[in-house]
Amino acid sequence: QALAALGVDAADLDVDPVAAPAPSASxxxxxxxxxxxxxxxxxxxxxxxxxxxxxxxxxxxxxxxQTKEGTKTVAVQRGQVTAIDDxxxxxxxxxxxxxxxxYDEKLRVVERRSTIRSSDIKIGTTVGxxxxxxxxGGVARLVVVPAKQG
Numbered sequence: 001q002a003l004a005a006l007g008v009d010a011a012d013l014d015v016d017p018v019a020a021p022a023p024s025a026s027x028x029x030x031x032x033x034x035x036x037x038x039x040x041x042x043x044x045x046x047x048x049x050x051x052x053x054x055x056x057x058x059x060x061x062x063x064x065x066q067t068k069e070g071t072k073t074v075a076v077q078r079g080q081v082t083a084i085d086d087x088x089x090x091x092x093x094x095x096x097x098x099x100x101x102x103y104d105e106k107l108r109v110v111e112r113r114s115t116i117r118s119s120d121i122k123i124g125t126t127v128g129x130x131x132x133x134x135x136x137g138g139v140a141r142l143v144v145v146p147a148k149q150g
Contacts, residue, residue, distance in 0.1 A: 059093040062133060075133045077101075081125045089121065089140070091129055101129050101140040111145035121145065 060077040079093035088102045109118050121127065121143065131140040 058128075059095050060097050060099065073133055074130060075099075075138045076128070076130045077138070078128045079126065081121055081123055081127055084118075084121055084123060086119065088137075089118070089127075089129075089143075091127060100137045101131060101143075102134070102137060104131060104139050104141045107140055107143065109143045109145070112147050116145070118143065 058076065058078050060075075060079070062073050062075045064071050064073050077091050077093060077097070077099055079091045079097075081089050082092045082098070083090040083100075088100055090098060090100045092098045103118060107118060109116050109121065111120070125145060128144040128146065129138070129140050130142045130144075131138050133139075
């Protein structure tokens with residue numbers, strides 16, 4: 001399932017994070033934000049935890065997470081697309097950091113909670129990317145196009 005602006009689907013990244021439900025306006029956990037109780041709740045926790053990786057002020061970085069198979073390094077970046085083709089995209093963060101991301105065979109591209117094609121992304125689009133590191137580049141598993149701001 002797609003996430004709101006700059007969320008990351010940790011299930012697509014094969015990570016196993018843990019997070020509490022987001023509070024509603026009343027401060028109580030928002031039960032509507034979680035799918036079915038057992039499997040759905042676990043998937044929701046993964047998405048919520050990974051969403052933290054691409055918050056609005058995050059530019060780029062790597063984090064090592066514990067999985068059932070051991071540790072895994074997850075790379076994230078937020079910035080503008082400067083080049084794109086059918087196999088990869090280059091993203092430049094606000095601080096000038098640039099990384100080329102090749103597309104994983106299981107790539108998901110999400111805009112406003114809907115899945116779109118990577119070919120729908122244009123140069124100049126702001127995106128959040130999450131995946132793994134490969135040499136100086138990355139392998140994108142998830143690309144999120146945030147909702148337009150104000």
